[in-house]
Amino acid sequence: MSSSQAIAKGGGAVGSSASATEVTAAASQRRFVGGFLGSFLAVLAAVLAFNVVVDPYALAGTKLVPTAVEPDRSIKLDLLQKLEHGPQILILGDSRGRQAEPSVVQRLTGHTAFNAAVTGGSAPEAYVFVRYTAHRFPRQKRRYIWFVSTGLTSSAVVPQLAQDSRARRYLSSVPRFGLADVKTYLSTDATKASWRVFEKCVLGPCRSHIHYHADGSLTNQSLHYLPEHAQSLHRAVAAAIAGVRRHPETLAEARRQLAEPGRFRYFDRILTFMNRRGEVPVIVINPVYPSVLAAEEQNGFPARRATLATLAQLKTRFRFVLVDCENSRTWGGNPRDWSNASHVNRANMRLELKYIVAHSHGALR
Amino acid sequence: MLFNSYVFLFAFLPAVLAGWWSLSRWKSLRLAFLTGASWFFYAWWDWRYLPVLIGATSVDFLAGRWIAASESEPRRRLLLTASLATNVGILAYFKYAGFFFGSLDGIGSAVGLGAPLPSLHILLPIGISFYTFNSMSYTIDIFRRRVEPTRSVLEYTTFVGLFPHLIAGPIVRFTDLAEQLKRLTPRLTSETAARGAFFLSCGLVKKLLIADQLNPYVARLYTDHTQLGLLSGWAAAVGYSLQLYFDFSGYSDMAVGLACLLGFRFPQNFNSPFKAVNISDFWRRWHMSLSSWFRDYLFIPLGGSQRGAKRTVLNLVVTMFLAGLWHGAAWTFVIWGLVHGLFLGSHAVLRRAGWTPSSAVLNRALTFLLVCAAFVIFRSPSLGVAGDVLSSMLGLHGLDAAARVHALLPGKFVLLMAALLVFVNVAPNTWQIRLGPRVWQGMAAGIAAAIAVMTIAQPHPFIYFQF
Numbered sequence: 001m002s003s004s005q006a007i008a009k010g011g012g013a014v015g016s017s018a019s020a021t022e023v024t025a026a027a028s029q030r031r032f033v034g035g036f037l038g039s040f041l042a043v044l045a046a047v048l049a050f051n052v053v054v055d056p057y058a059l060a061g062t063k064l065v066p067t068a069v070e071p072d073r074s075i076k077l078d079l080l081q082k083l084e085h086g087p088q089i090l091i092l093g094d095s096r097g098r099q100a101e102p103s104v105v106q107r108l109t110g111h112t113a114f115n116a117a118v119t120g121g122s123a124p125e126a127y128v129f130v131r132y133t134a135h136r137f138p139r140q141k142r143r144y145i146w147f148v149s150t151g152l153t154s155s156a157v158v159p160q161l162a163q164d165s166r167a168r169r170y171l172s173s174v175p176r177f178g179l180a181d182v183k184t185y186l187s188t189d190a191t192k193a194s195w196r197v198f199e200k201c202v203l204g205p206c207r208s209h210i211h212y213h214a215d216g217s218l219t220n221q222s223l224h225y226l227p228e229h230a231q232s233l234h235r236a237v238a239a240a241i242a243g244v245r246r247h248p249e250t251l252a253e254a255r256r257q258l259a260e261p262g263r264f265r266y267f268d269r270i271l272t273f274m275n276r277r278g279e280v281p282v283i284v285i286n287p288v289y290p291s292v293l294a295a296e297e298q299n300g301f302p303a304r305r306a307t308l309a310t311l312a313q314l315k316t317r318f319r320f321v322l323v324d325c326e327n328s329r330t331w332g333g334n335p336r337d338w339s340n341a342s343h344v345n346r347a348n349m350r351l352e353l354k355y356i357v358a359h360s361h362g363a364l365r
Numbered sequence: 366m367l368f369n370s371y372v373f374l375f376a377f378l379p380a381v382l383a384g385w386w387s388l389s390r391w392k393s394l395r396l397a398f399l400t401g402a403s404w405f406f407y408a409w410w411d412w413r414y415l416p417v418l419i420g421a422t423s424v425d426f427l428a429g430r431w432i433a434a435s436e437s438e439p440r441r442r443l444l445l446t447a448s449l450a451t452n453v454g455i456l457a458y459f460k461y462a463g464f465f466f467g468s469l470d471g472i473g474s475a476v477g478l479g480a481p482l483p484s485l486h487i488l489l490p491i492g493i494s495f496y497t498f499n500s501m502s503y504t505i506d507i508f509r510r511r512v513e514p515t516r517s518v519l520e521y522t523t524f525v526g527l528f529p530h531l532i533a534g535p536i537v538r539f540t541d542l543a544e545q546l547k548r549l550t551p552r553l554t555s556e557t558a559a560r561g562a563f564f565l566s567c568g569l570v571k572k573l574l575i576a577d578q579l580n581p582y583v584a585r586l587y588t589d590h591t592q593l594g595l596l597s598g599w600a601a602a603v604g605y606s607l608q609l610y611f612d613f614s615g616y617s618d619m620a621v622g623l624a625c626l627l628g629f630r631f632p633q634n635f636n637s638p639f640k641a642v643n644i645s646d647f648w649r650r651w652h653m654s655l656s657s658w659f660r661d662y663l664f665i666p667l668g669g670s671q672r673g674a675k676r677t678v679l680n681l682v683v684t685m686f687l688a689g690l691w692h693g694a695a696w697t698f699v700i701w702g703l704v705h706g707l708f709l710g711s712h713a714v715l716r717r718a719g720w721t722p723s724s725a726v727l728n729r730a731l732t733f734l735l736v737c738a739a740f741v742i743f744r745s746p747s748l749g750v751a752g753d754v755l756s757s758m759l760g761l762h763g764l765d766a767a768a769r770v771h772a773l774l775p776g777k778f779v780l781l782m783a784a785l786l787v788f789v790n791v792a793p794n795t796w797q798i799r800l801g802p803r804v805w806q807g808m809a810a811g812i813a814a815a816i817a818v819m820t821i822a823q824p825h826p827f828i829y830f831q832f
Binding site for chain 1: 371555556558563801802803805806807808810
């Protein structure tokens with residue numbers, strides 16, 4: 001007997017003369033549906049409530065317990081706040097730039113530096129750090145090394161950044177907890193993260209594994225707790241190449257992406273702000289692992305072509321120096337010194353910094 | 366819009382159900398609403414797909430009416446040919462033109478012909494293989510006088526466009542839905558609601574908690590195809606077969622459940638295919654709506670198994686070759702179809718000769734292994750990759766080194782596969798499960814569905830969506 005037959009047998013005679021059995025069966029079917037809907041909604045509501053209260057990704061701003069994602073934006077603002085002297089060079093960008101050591105930059109240029117690159121950092125983060133440093137150390141001209149990838153920027157403001165009062169005043173639009181966040185907080189990933197936070201910070205002493213020097217650099221080379229950590233470089237590269245081959249981008253798509261309305265809102269603001277102060281940033285295009293780059297180039301690397309075209313347009317409006325480090329061979333990168341297909345480790349970063357300083361046309365002198 | 370997405374489950378579906386059942390007094394309005402909702406669902410992927418769907422629907426609706434109205438045999442034949450040519454033409458242009466020119470170009474460059482042909486970048490409308498087959502069965506059945514054409518445009522647009530089957534089947538024939546469309550269910554009974562909820566939750570669990578969990582392990586095995594040994598090669602074959610079954614039968618369960626929530630009954634698409642005792646039995650259990658379509662509209666018209674052994678084998682090979690090509694415009698699908706054609710042909714010959722094994726267990730195991738091996742060709746991105754995996758399954762790359770077993774076959778994957786192998790061989794399928802409508806069963810189904818929904822963070826498209 002099939003499920004439908006069984007259910008039908010249980011009470012398919014709705015509308016017929018109501019024998020006692022049929023009425024009972026119809027009632028039990030209603031209870032089945034009620035039980036289904038009730039438990040379905042109850043489980044999802046409970047999960048959502050738990051995740052909003054713990055708020056592992058800092059989306060709801062409940063701040064009852066520390067977040068599961070590293071609060072590096074606030075940490076670096078704290079470090080900047082504690083500095084006695086303003087850094088002469090500010091390093092900006094995303095996780096790729098986090099490996100840049102200010103001490104190495106100082107050795108190469110003779111100028112003090114601070115690493116303000118953060119995980120997933122884009123133009124809004126860079127803008128906040130540039131403005132905050134200028135506010136904290138006024139009347140000081142500054143040099144910048146700004147690590148960007150193909151695609152250059154996004155104008156999306158991460159809630160974690162917006163929740164810091166020091167950053168909020170520089171941001172024109174502050175994200176609110178919305179439907180997309182409800183979706184995130186209904187996920188198993190968020191629930192696992194909440195549980196981890198609950199275990200570590202409610203049931204345990206809540207110790208962070210990632211530490212920074214006063215100049216914003218990471219205290220140790222271990223990537224274990226960082227997003228750029230990959231258990232095997234070989235596998236990470238193979239997965240990246242497979243991704244490139246599976247979803248080859250077209251030039252039109254790459255152009256369309258760069259032409260999204262508002263995408264360059266903060267990017268333009270940063271360059272306007274810097275140029276108005278007589279500052280000329282060095283914009284560095286991040287390296288891509290050699291074999292991944294080769295796979296991209298087989299497809300014509302539309303994202304790179306569109307990015308370079310956009311930078312050429314920006315060059316007509318702003319002053320900046322572009323250092324293209326995408327091909328690691330140009331700066332003598334070692335294919336073994338990578339954390340994954342898009343992140344170099346410290347050894348390669350030192351070589352890259354040397355190349356950047358040498359090709360900055362005096363902007364870092 | 367995927368069935369396993371928040372926008373579908375929490376916005377589209379509740380809105381459609383509310384609209385559909387609240388309009389129950391007005392049949393035309395109801396059908397117009399459902400057609401509109403289905404087209405919206407379809408256009409959510411890309412609005413440019415919609416004119417193709419509407420065009421194919423219009424041609425077949427008119428062709429059906431004209432065929433039925435005509436008494437002249439040549440005219441009926443001409444109209445049917447026009448209808449079939451439109452559908453096959455749509456498929457040929459959108460799905461196969463790139464493959465054809467690519468293959469021609471490959472042959473040209475292999476024999477040293479001059480400049481390459483220009484590469485074609487044609488947008489492939491999603492679900493095109495399914496709705497063209499739905500439509501073709503309509504005109505063919507009218508031509509064969511097996512079904513009366515509908516007079517209502519809305520009944521026909523609902524039949525072709527009904528969102529539960531539009532993207533990936535089951536391939537529903539007009540005979541399956543004609544009566545249901547004529548006499549729409551006036552209200553949602555607790556029976557159909559319970560049945561719909563049950564099938565929907567089974568589908569969600571199969572797709573999200575089983576198929577999607579297998580996906581990363583299987584994908585890795587195929588990425589590392591050059592490093593596979595005997596064990597990992599078989600794991601790639603069996604793992605993918607299980608993934609595909611739970612993915613596609615999960616989708617079919619969801620489609621049946623969604624149709625049920627709208628008051629429609631869809632045919633069964635999977636009947637425990639891994640319990641098949643021979644390859645012919647497998648095709649009676651696997652993607653049943655497609656295999657019966659090919660049987661009724663291709664294999665039998667070719668002569669079926671009535672014209673001797675040689676002709677039967679030829680008919681089976683031709684049918685399965687086209688079934689393979691239907692799955693996708695790539696040589697891997699063509700070869701997969703041909704392999705199944707040869708399996709079926711061999712089985713037909715052996716059965717006639719009385720040489721098939723008598724042990725049911727042996728038959729079942731043998732069928733399972735052959736099906737899994739053939740799915741390697743189906744899954745592989747190229748024939749080279751398929752060759753690597755198949756040769757590792759034959760032991761040509763040796764046994765796996767301990768370190769490689771540890772890396773490629775983590776304990777969780779092995780345990781999951783073992784549990785699923787037991788499940789598919791022992792457990793009843795969704796259609797066979799005895800469901801007493803008790804409150805705790807409803808709660809269990811609800812909790813399972815909620816846990817499945819929690820894994821939707823990054824929806825994975827259904828494997829069959831690419832076809």
